[in-house]
Amino acid sequence: MQMGFRYGSLVEDIYTGYQLHCEGWKSIFCNPKRPAFLGHRWAVGLLEVALSKNSPITFGMGHLGPIMAQCYIHYTFWPIHSLPITIYALLPQLTLLSGVPIFPKISFLV
Secondary structure, three states: OOOOOOOOOOOHHHHHHHHHHHOOOOOOOOOOOOOOOOHHHHHHHHHHHHOOOOOHHHHHHHHOOHHHHHHHHHHHOHHHHHHHHHHHHHHHHHHHHHOOOOOOOHHHHO
């Protein structure tokens, strides 16, 4: 029997929970208040788990159910979602400043 946290990532709590779920343990959801400005550390740690040898895509699909594996895949690859959101947030401002429309008019296509 093993006890304690699993180390090897900045987010050892997520890594430990993921490993326990892969071993068949059940859990409940707890969402306490979090300290501010920990997003960078968690983003790096989640990508470490996502790209490790125990990735939810490769390791988790064989040990978890499909829905639980998809939840872990979504959660660990969450930091990558910030890139398109940032581009989509900046694109309207850049097009307004440059005068180029985001969506072409029909007359441009003809």
